[in-house]
Amino acid sequence: MVRILGIETSCDETAVGIVDDGRLVRASALASSQQFHAPYGGVVPEIAARVHVEVIWQVLEQALTEAGCSLADVDAVAVTQGPGLPGALVIGVSFAKALALSLDRPLIGVDHLAAHLYTGAMMEEPLEPPCIGLVVSGGHTLLCVAHPDQRFEVLGDTNDDAAGEAFDKVAKLLGLGYPGGPVIDRLSEEGNPAAIPFPRGGAKDGYEFSFSGLKTAVYHAVQKQGGELSRQQIADIAASFQEAVVEILVTKTLRACQRTGLKQIVVGGGVAANRRLRQRLTQDGAARGLRVVCPPVELCVDNGAMVAGLGFALLRKGRVSPLSLSPDPNLHLVEAG
Numbered sequence: 001m002v003r004i005l006g007i008e009t010s011c012d013e014t015a016v017g018i019v020d021d022g023r024l025v026r027a028s029a030l031a032s033s034q035q036f037h038a039p040y041g042g043v044v045p046e047i048a049a050r051v052h053v054e055v056i057w058q059v060l061e062q063a064l065t066e067a068g069c070s071l072a073d074v075d076a077v078a079v080t081q082g083p084g085l086p087g088a089l090v091i092g093v094s095f096a097k098a099l100a101l102s103l104d105r106p107l108i109g110v111d112h113l114a115a116h117l118y119t120g121a122m123m124e125e126p127l128e129p130p131c132i133g134l135v136v137s138g139g140h141t142l143l144c145v146a147h148p149d150q151r152f153e154v155l156g157d158t159n160d161d162a163a164g165e166a167f168d169k170v171a172k173l174l175g176l177g178y179p180g181g182p183v184i185d186r187l188s189e190e191g192n193p194a195a196i197p198f199p200r201g202g203a204k205d206g207y208e209f210s211f212s213g214l215k216t217a218v219y220h221a222v223q224k225q226g227g228e229l230s231r232q233q234i235a236d237i238a239a240s241f242q243e244a245v246v247e248i249l250v251t252k253t254l255r256a257c258q259r260t261g262l263k264q265i266v267v268g269g270g271v272a273a274n275r276r277l278r279q280r281l282t283q284d285g286a287a288r289g290l291r292v293v294c295p296p297v298e299l300c301v302d303n304g305a306m307v308a309g310l311g312f313a314l315l316r317k318g319r320v321s322p323l324s325l326s327p328d329p330n331l332h333l334v335e336a337g
């Protein structure tokens, strides 16, 4: 049995996971600095970095308690090398290096996006590449082909806002607070998704995403109502907006399957927690004979278990990192050759 400790500090979550054999999650501890960012309506990098330093040791202790083990039982230390906020990444990477050095265990730097996609391999029935991967979070909107051996072919990215960022900005426009995704998800249940036909221009041909036009359309819809909006009006706008985003994401993901001939999809990132997105992808995918893996929400949001999981796969291939490992805020998925 190989036990990996995974550390994640790329954004506002300080997370430590402990995973056995790349699949069995023994612990997944998390502290979020979300409440400190809420007044600003988005993540403040300086605050995120400072909170990581303050809480990382406690989060590690929590993970060890959850797993019922000690640091001596850990076989390797994996850490998110990038992409992410530079100051935030430095904390996790430095901490991981210190641990690896003091425990005399291998250090494994991992790509955060690849870690999100690796969660498919952590399911009861592991997803074997090749498959289509969709990562949708506050910082990323990425559609790719995931090949075996952690090699990827990026099909499309966002030209402006990330999907989660669009949720957060629209929630702000509607006076719903931060982070916006979970609130819009909940409130949409009370609204009519067909109330406002928001543009789905972003769903046009190709794989690139764009959410700024949709965001502007929401702004105009709010202005048009004029004055204070009722709860029902807000719920209708939220549901209609969510429906448009989901439609864009689902259309492009299914298109990728159709064009590549691949029959499997895995989703990751905070927006993959969205109930409507999970429902539509699962239903529409099943209707086309596709296997759609929407990992449990705890594995979709930023977490340490996915880092540990991918760390195991890389360790098996001998892909360990030197103690001189540096954070790489612009790290890209390894291109398939």
Ligand code: KG4
Pocket (backbone or CB within 6 Å): 011, 136, 137, 138, 139, 140, 163, 164, 165, 167, 168, 179, 180, 181, 182, 185, 269, 270, 271, 272, 273, 274, 275, 300, 301, 302
């Ligand atoms: O992956 P994540 O936890 O952090 C990074 O950004 O890396 O994603 C956070 C994003 C936020 O923008 C949040 O609004 C969005 O994910 N989010 C959701 C839901 N839960 C979180 N968006 C839509 N529906 C949700 N249920």
Ligand code: ZN
Pocket (backbone or CB within 6 Å): 112, 116, 137, 269, 270, 301, 302
């Ligand atoms: Zn993420």
